[in-house]
Amino acid sequence: MTATATAATTDLQTLDMAEIELREVNAALQGAPATNYTQFEIRNPRGSHAVAVGLDAEIEVTVKGSTGYYCAGMNKLATVHVEGSVGPGAAENMMSGTVIVEGDASQYAGATGHGGLLVIKGNASSRCGISMKGIDIVVHGNIGHMSAFMAQKGNLVVLGDAGDALGDSLYEARLFVRGAVKSLGADCIEKEMRPEHLEILRDLLDKAGADAKPEEFKRYGSARKLYNFNIDHADEY
Amino acid sequence: MCGIVGLFLKKDDLRPKLGDMLTDMLITMTDRGPDSAGIAIYGDDSDGLKVTVQSDTPESDFAGLDTALGEALSSPVTMKAVDTHAVLTLPEGTRDAAIAFLEARGLRIMGLGEAMEIYKEIGLPKDVAARFNLRAMGGSHGIGHTRMATESAVTTLGAHPFSTDEDQCLVHNGSLSNHNQMRRILTEKGFAPRTENDTEVAACYISSRIAEGANLGEALEGTLDDLDGFFTFVMGTKTGFGVVRDPIACKPAVMAETDDYVAFGSEYRAFANLPGIEAARVWEPEPATVYFWER
Numbered sequence: 001m002t003a004t005a006t007a008a009t010t011d012l013q014t015l016d017m018a019e020i021e022l023r024e025v026n027a028a029l030q031g032a033p034a035t036n037y038t039q040f041e042i043r044n045p046r047g048s049h050a051v052a053v054g055l056d057a058e059i060e061v062t063v064k065g066s067t068g069y070y071c072a073g074m075n076k077l078a079t080v081h082v083e084g085s086v087g088p089g090a091a092e093n094m095m096s097g098t099v100i101v102e103g104d105a106s107q108y109a110g111a112t113g114h115g116g117l118l119v120i121k122g123n124a125s126s127r128c129g130i131s132m133k134g135i136d137i138v139v140h141g142n143i144g145h146m147s148a149f150m151a152q153k154g155n156l157v158v159l160g161d162a163g164d165a166l167g168d169s170l171y172e173a174r175l176f177v178r179g180a181v182k183s184l185g186a187d188c189i190e191k192e193m194r195p196e197h198l199e200i201l202r203d204l205l206d207k208a209g210a211d212a213k214p215e216e217f218k219r220y221g222s223a224r225k226l227y228n229f230n231i232d233h234a235d236e237y
Numbered sequence: 238m239c240g241i242v243g244l245f246l247k248k249d250d251l252r253p254k255l256g257d258m259l260t261d262m263l264i265t266m267t268d269r270g271p272d273s274a275g276i277a278i279y280g281d282d283s284d285g286l287k288v289t290v291q292s293d294t295p296e297s298d299f300a301g302l303d304t305a306l307g308e309a310l311s312s313p314v315t316m317k318a319v320d321t322h323a324v325l326t327l328p329e330g331t332r333d334a335a336i337a338f339l340e341a342r343g344l345r346i347m348g349l350g351e352a353m354e355i356y357k358e359i360g361l362p363k364d365v366a367a368r369f370n371l372r373a374m375g376g377s378h379g380i381g382h383t384r385m386a387t388e389s390a391v392t393t394l395g396a397h398p399f400s401t402d403e404d405q406c407l408v409h410n411g412s413l414s415n416h417n418q419m420r421r422i423l424t425e426k427g428f429a430p431r432t433e434n435d436t437e438v439a440a441c442y443i444s445s446r447i448a449e450g451a452n453l454g455e456a457l458e459g460t461l462d463d464l465d466g467f468f469t470f471v472m473g474t475k476t477g478f479g480v481v482r483d484p485i486a487c488k489p490a491v492m493a494e495t496d497d498y499v500a501f502g503s504e505y506r507a508f509a510n511l512p513g514i515e516a517a518r519v520w521e522p523e524p525a526t527v528y529f530w531e532r
Contacts, residue, residue, distance in 0.1 A: 047507075047509055067505075068504050068505060087505060104519070107486070145486075
């Protein structure tokens, strides 16, 4: 075995939830900056709640299985890769970093996120990206009803279809949908796709490993009739 | 909050393990509902109609109950007493007389059916499961519920599942807002709920629709039109298993299917011990969409 291979092996810390409690797992991940570990593998999550939450360092975490509520919540800087499906509230209030879900996500994935990238390779159910505040979300499959409700900032990209009331009471988030939109919510309208939007989309599709062309999407945004927003007063907000 | 679990076997070889699998699922859902727990299990067809009764004083109430009922019906009755519950197998054509006899003795009727038995009590799911030895029960399908009470008190009769017709049972996560109005309508139709519980109203509604000729799918479809509120329902019949969520779909639900079974859980955690779950098709049931399986 070469020295490099040995170093790589010891850099990976395995956390087996069949043997240790959730608190220990999250404490190990949150305490990572004080150690040499930068890569973690969580085994046997068995649908547990709050797996890999509150991370605050540039570490890579792989979750080998499906999780319950609030997986990778409040993430900052870390990359969390879930090799399964996630329950409600995945990557809720993410600040930065990347969360990748190989399977499906339950309701309100990416809710209130301020930054970072959430990639869902399966479907996301209702309320995806609700009140998003700067996060980018790319869903390879479909999203459910009331997605991007009151979404303020960031981009929601959907390769499949969107459910009822997409973007209801939307603020300034951009919504890109390739498939059908069952219905648009109040104050959400289809908008012109300009070159800068295609550029944003191309970059996000690339980062999310999505096999789709920006030109295949439609853009939706706020009609700005519902909320008290005056672009001439933007400096005062 | 409440937790729901359900398991519908597609093949016979897992039948002896049904109770064991369902018990694991039920106990996993304890923190969604620690007030009471219950299970409806569809076992082998018996020689007649089975009635599950409950008593808070089983030692005195169940002593000689089978003999007394048999004498009243002029035909022998078999009885299986487990903790606060007893399952009596009735001779043909004695249903109404038997119910009158049992109710006159102050026993609570939990449910009736050729295949279904119902066990429910207040307390932690693990304790309820142990009291009734749920793990040892076999069968074709079963539904369980862990309750965190909201709309009515923590009582045995307020525990789920609710059975309002033969071999039918319903469990519910959510709360209904038009149950008082629906209670009056159902009472006029002859499907009066016995408790103050909102879920029992939904069970009576579904039973009334099935009595009118609807199949399980159609009856569940009707809940979307006629019931207002939050609900994830899981319903069992003698040969069927169905699921429906209200259009808003706030109450969590996840399903798993393999060649061997269909499983329902409020959360994925409930599936963690199921055989072959790693390779199962796992999905979240769509809002306002009826799913049902019949054998």
